[in-house]
Amino acid sequence: xxxxxxxxxxxxxxxxxxxxxxxxxxxxxxxxxxxxxxxxxxxxxxxxxxxxxxxxxxxxxxxxxxxxxxxxxxxxxxxxxxxxxxxxxxxxxxxxxxxxxxxxxxxxxxxxxxxxxxxxxxxxxxxxxxxxxxxxxxxxxxxxxxxxxxxxxxxxxxxxxxxxxxxxxxxxxxxxxxxxxxxxxxxxxxxxxxxxxxxxxxxxxxxxxxxxxxxxxxxxxxxxxxxxxxxxxxxxxxxxxxxxxxxxxxxxxxxxxxxxxxxxxxxxxxxx
Amino acid sequence: xxxxxxxxxxxxxxxxxxxxxxxxxxxxxxxxxxxxxxxxxxxxxxxxxxxxxxxxxxxxxxxxxxxxxxxxxxxxxxxxxxxxxxxxxxxxxxxxxxxxxxxxxxxxxxxxxxxxxxxxxxxxxxxxxxxxxxxxxxxxxxxxxxxxxxxxxxxxxxxxxxxxxxxxxxxxxxxxxxxxxxxxxxxxxxxxxxxxxxxxxxxxxxxxxxxxxxxxxxxxxxxxxxxxxxxxxxxxxxxxxxxxxxxxxxxxxxxxxxxxxxxxxxxxxxxx
Numbered sequence: 001x002x003x004x005x006x007x008x009x010x011x012x013x014x015x016x017x018x019x020x021x022x023x024x025x026x027x028x029x030x031x032x033x034x035x036x037x038x039x040x041x042x043x044x045x046x047x048x049x050x051x052x053x054x055x056x057x058x059x060x061x062x063x064x065x066x067x068x069x070x071x072x073x074x075x076x077x078x079x080x081x082x083x084x085x086x087x088x089x090x091x092x093x094x095x096x097x098x099x100x101x102x103x104x105x106x107x108x109x110x111x112x113x114x115x116x117x118x119x120x121x122x123x124x125x126x127x128x129x130x131x132x133x134x135x136x137x138x139x140x141x142x143x144x145x146x147x148x149x150x151x152x153x154x155x156x157x158x159x160x161x162x163x164x165x166x167x168x169x170x171x172x173x174x175x176x177x178x179x180x181x182x183x184x185x186x187x188x189x190x191x192x193x194x195x196x197x198x199x200x201x202x203x204x205x206x207x208x209x210x211x212x213x214x215x216x217x218x219x220x221x222x223x224x225x226x227x228x229x230x231x232x233x234x235x236x237x238x239x240x241x242x243x244x245x246x247x248x249x250x251x252x253x254x255x256x257x258x259x260x261x262x263x264x265x266x267x268x269x270x271x272x
Numbered sequence: 273x274x275x276x277x278x279x280x281x282x283x284x285x286x287x288x289x290x291x292x293x294x295x296x297x298x299x300x301x302x303x304x305x306x307x308x309x310x311x312x313x314x315x316x317x318x319x320x321x322x323x324x325x326x327x328x329x330x331x332x333x334x335x336x337x338x339x340x341x342x343x344x345x346x347x348x349x350x351x352x353x354x355x356x357x358x359x360x361x362x363x364x365x366x367x368x369x370x371x372x373x374x375x376x377x378x379x380x381x382x383x384x385x386x387x388x389x390x391x392x393x394x395x396x397x398x399x400x401x402x403x404x405x406x407x408x409x410x411x412x413x414x415x416x417x418x419x420x421x422x423x424x425x426x427x428x429x430x431x432x433x434x435x436x437x438x439x440x441x442x443x444x445x446x447x448x449x450x451x452x453x454x455x456x457x458x459x460x461x462x463x464x465x466x467x468x469x470x471x472x473x474x475x476x477x478x479x480x481x482x483x484x485x486x487x488x489x490x491x492x493x494x495x496x497x498x499x500x501x502x503x504x505x506x507x508x509x510x511x512x513x514x515x516x517x518x519x520x521x522x523x524x525x526x527x528x529x530x531x532x533x534x535x536x537x538x539x540x541x542x543x544x
Contacts, residue, residue: 124417
């Protein structure tokens with residue numbers, strides 16, 4: 001099964017469009033866990049176990065693992081290999097040229113074995129191609145990110161009047177999605193922009209981070225992005241699930257938070 | 273000493289503006305070396321030993337190490353810790369938001385201990401800031417990269433007539449370089465663009481990859497970028513040095529290639 005098929009299967013089984021972001025921050029992890037690679041493995045694997053039947057995907061962010069060096073990489077490899085059902089979207093935001101992009105694609109899809117990856121489009125088509133050609137994996141291109149600084153380049157107005165993020169969305173739709181495995185990352189902190197991108201790309205998967213700690217509005221996000229007969233939106237939440245409780249009870253608290261978020265997304269989808 | 277001071281010291285001592293890129297490709301390494309993390313460590317450390325008195329910096333690209341997983345990260349850590357004199361510019365092209373960018377900055381500057389890093393500007397100011405605030409380290413922002421796909425976004429014409437890469441150069445100059453530790457990455461495959469960026473940013477360091485295998489012209493690059501009393505250009509060469517010979521003699525061949533390149537850069541600087 002390719003990424004999109006795996007995703008659809010899990011969505012149907014779990015009735016969920018919620019993705020839990022795995023951003024293990026040593027400063028915020030439960031107090032009883034060690035502050036090392038074993039600790040972040042224990043933390044993330046417990047969260048994954050507790051929520052695997054409530055989510056459509058997991059999204060580990062490489063940064064938090066790289067911060068612990070080689071031991072962090074080993075922890076990340078072990079998490080990817082758990083294979084609990086929901087596909088792994090590796091939040092890596094990679095982008096490099098030629099043979100280097102090939103090495104990154106190998107690192108992500110072969111060495112780690114992730115099902116999908118996030119990619120930065122600034123270096124253009126040939127930097128993306130070594131990932132895109134893995135037709136069985138998902139590639140989410142950064143389009144309009146959830147942070148305030150996204151205005152610096154992404155909102156830049158082009159000579160034809162379009163903002164850069166819309167040009168990126170259209171390149172993804174017209175040139176990069178030849179294998180049907182491309183999605184877009186659009187922050188939930190910009191519902192109007194999300195609606196504009198959805199109009200331009202009615203069929204593409206949109207991965208929307210920024211709900212919760214970053215202030216994105218869940219109902220507005222679902223309304224803006226989920227056009228079409230089948231929802232084409234993955235709602236990512238990290239901190240509101242991971243850090244629901246920092247005591248011994250953290251995994252059960254994460255499960256409760258994930259269930260509430262899943263149900264809220266489904267209610268918003270029904271109302272949309 | 274901060275990055276710029278270390279760089280200046282090494283440039284004076286070695287009379288060199290050549291940076292050797294460490295992109296260890298298993299398919300092209302000397303035949304007698306093992307195709308694993310020990311092999312890439314042996315390969316890169318021999319190249320570094322053989323050229324440390326001929327270069328101004330080394331630039332390992334993380335992709336080739338990540339492709340070997342945790343063992344590759346260990347090899348990269350060992351290379352950074354060799355401390356042969358020339359500073360380490362980690363070619364990571366990172367860019368992420370908020371706490372994630374902080375984790376990457378920790379990974380690069382603290383866990384690995386690199387002297388400088390390459391960064392992707394697509395996510396904007398707040399994604400760069402966790403790196404920039406390390407005033408003793410160098411931050412090279414991707415501006416106009418050496419690959420053909422750089423035209424897709426970087427050449428996009430803005431409403432005011434400027435290409436996006438020039439807007440990035442000016443943001444770097446006016447907003448991101450508050451600690452004096454910011455440089456730009458501009459591919460040597462675009463000498464006219466390099467000259468345009470140099471006019472906009474007369475004082476900033478420019479890291480120019482793309483000489484050699486990628487077809488960049490050394491003399492045109494030096495002429496375009498090295499304005500000012502002191503050269504402000506780092507010329508990166510990877511494959512022409514690394515793969516000068518794939519036999520037992522590879523390190524000596526790399527040394528010969530590095531010396532020729534250093535001398536050619538210096539001759540071009542004198543003629544410019």
